[in-house]
Amino acid sequence: MGTQKSIVLVTVDCLRADHVGFMGYDRPTTPFLDSLAGESFVFPAAIVAGAPTYYSFPAILASRYPLALGRDVLGLGPDEPALASVLKQAGYATASFGAANPYLSSRFGYEKGFDTFRDFLEDEREPTSHEKANALASNRWASRLKRKLHKVGAGLGPMGILYDELYFEYCQRVTPVADSLDALRRFPAADVVVHRACTWLSSIGDAPFFLWLHLMDPHTPYYPREAALELLGHEPVTPYRARYLNSYWNRSDLGPRRFARHRDEVIALYDAGIRWGDAQMAQLVETLRGLSLWNNCIFAFTADHGEEFLDHGGRYHPPSRLMEELIRVPLLLRVPGSVKQEVTKSPFSMLHLAPTLLDAAQLSAPKSFQGRSYWEQLRQGESFDGLAISECVAGCTNPYRPENRIGPRVLSVRESRFKLILHFDPAAEDLYDLEADPGEQAPLATTAQNAVRRRLLEIAREHLSRSIEGRDWRTRVQVRLRELRLEWKNPADKASPVAS
Ligand SMILES: [Zn+2]
Numbered sequence: 001m002g003t004q005k006s007i008v009l010v011t012v013d014c015l016r017a018d019h020v021g022f023m024g025y026d027r028p029t030t031p032f033l034d035s036l037a038g039e040s041f042v043f044p045a046a047i048v049a050g051a052p053t054y055y056s057f058p059a060i061l062a063s064r065y066p067l068a069l070g071r072d073v074l075g076l077g078p079d080e081p082a083l084a085s086v087l088k089q090a091g092y093a094t095a096s097f098g099a100a101n102p103y104l105s106s107r108f109g110y111e112k113g114f115d116t117f118r119d120f121l122e123d124e125r126e127p128t129s130h131e132k133a134n135a136l137a138s139n140r141w142a143s144r145l146k147r148k149l150h151k152v153g154a155g156l157g158p159m160g161i162l163y164d165e166l167y168f169e170y171c172q173r174v175t176p177v178a179d180s181l182d183a184l185r186r187f188p189a190a191d192v193v194v195h196r197a198c199t200w201l202s203s204i205g206d207a208p209f210f211l212w213l214h215l216m217d218p219h220t221p222y223y224p225r226e227a228a229l230e231l232l233g234h235e236p237v238t239p240y241r242a243r244y245l246n247s248y249w250n251r252s253d254l255g256p257r258r259f260a261r262h263r264d265e266v267i268a269l270y271d272a273g274i275r276w277g278d279a280q281m282a283q284l285v286e287t288l289r290g291l292s293l294w295n296n297c298i299f300a301f302t303a304d305h306g307e308e309f310l311d312h313g314g315r316y317h318p319p320s321r322l323m324e325e326l327i328r329v330p331l332l333l334r335v336p337g338s339v340k341q342e343v344t345k346s347p348f349s350m351l352h353l354a355p356t357l358l359d360a361a362q363l364s365a366p367k368s369f370q371g372r373s374y375w376e377q378l379r380q381g382e383s384f385d386g387l388a389i390s391e392c393v394a395g396c397t398n399p400y401r402p403e404n405r406i407g408p409r410v411l412s413v414r415e416s417r418f419k420l421i422l423h424f425d426p427a428a429e430d431l432y433d434l435e436a437d438p439g440e441q442a443p444l445a446t447t448a449q450n451a452v453r454r455r456l457l458e459i460a461r462e463h464l465s466r467s468i469e470g471r472d473w474r475t476r477v478q479v480r481l482r483e484l485r486l487e488w489k490n491p492a493d494k495a496s497p498v499a500s
Pocket residue numbers: 013014052053054304305500
């Protein structure tokens with residue numbers, strides 16, 4: 001075996017930092033990773049550069065702010081160096097296995113540099129007649145529900161709520177349901193993805209390799225493997241109940257108080273998704289050990305963004321606010337041959353992950369990377385005073401429509417203690433003191449901490465002017481062409497928001 005270290009990068013969609021054991025969660029979602037944490041760097045405040053998926057990954061894989069090339073550039077630029085292309089050039093075998101997130105497909109440039117790129121999207125099959133009937137029935141009850149509720153709900157006060165709950169449950173009952181959670185799941189479960197990865201690992205001999213896995217188990221709709229609930233020590237959830245919870249959670253006509261009554265049950269399904277990912281990590285590492293690859297393998301486990309569970313009234317992970325539950329993710333980094341050190345509490349922007357990984361493998365980062373390596377500080381256990389900027393386009397929940405991408409920007413600047421969130425339309429700035437108010441319950445008064453406010457605003461201003469300088473028309477036109485080519489080939493998927 002060569003001395004060049006291999007790299008495994010695992011990203012889990014929608015995994016918020018406070019739902020893994022090694023970040024202090026009290027439910028046993030990640031026993032395997034917790035055991036690995038004993039020999040790994042664990043980052044107390046890893047912050048994504050944007051959310052959701054499409055505003056996060058340019059930083060993770062190409063160390064670049066998501067809006068730096070312009071809002072109309074989604075994904076990686078056509079000539080943009082990224083981890084895979086750099087490592088391939090350095091002689092690595094490269095492979096990616098991703099659980100069918102459409103925003104991480106070749107349409108957005110993510111296949112570049114990978115010898116093997118499986119995104120499982122081609123596995124999408126025609127719906128069966130049972131599923132078609134299901135969808136039809138659920139559309140029918142939805143409009144029936146709406147009409148009925150409109151008529152009776154409003155005038156009934158608390159009785160109206162009861163009526164609504166009963167009627168919703170009735171509609172769920174008359175819709176045919178699948179016989180297992182597996183039949184309801186939209187994305188391949190982690191075991192499917194990891195199995196493919198292990199097969200690939202067995203085929204590459206002793207070349208250094210880069211493996212990127214993207215798991216979707218905690219992503220909505222929340223249909224975990226039944227075995228995962230059991231591993232979590234949770235009672236079984238019937239397909240009927242799971243579908244009821246997902247449909248309820250997806251309603252657009254309710255306020256937070258009504259959602260709150262099912263919140264814990266929904267979270268249990270989400271947590272089971274995390275638990276399944278953890279079990280598959282154990283499988284992956286066992287395979288790496290069996291192939292004698294583990295001792296020479298850098299292992300990074302992280303997420304593209306978090307998930308909201310009514311923390312601030314919201315659900316899922318829309319690009320609207322950049323609160324901690326959305327931008328703070330777990331980051332565990334195991335580098336063989338180094339001694340575990342405590343990582344400073346300062347924010348670590350995911351912009352720095354790719355250069356840090358390359359440095360830990362003794363490779364240098366391309367000039368286009370906007371982040372820098374923190375490997376020396378980590379290795380020496382030195383504290384660093386970091387800063388993390390996150391950005392997204394407000395309301396862009398379907399970037400398949402280019403007109404959806406040009407809304408106002410939301411920007412946050414986060415230090416260890418203070419965090420400034422800027423909304424551009426309508427203009428607003430909220431300053432939070434995360435030490436006094438870690439849950440971001442209330443922004444500070446507009447007159448408080450003026451020096452801090454000024455400092456963070458100045459950082460935001462510099463960031464914005466850099467990102468305007470960085471735009472180049474050639475890249476934007478090339479990206480637009482890439483997308484158009486695919487739309488011509490496949491006109492049906494222009495308007496299909498599937499995941500994020
Ligand atoms: Zn995502």
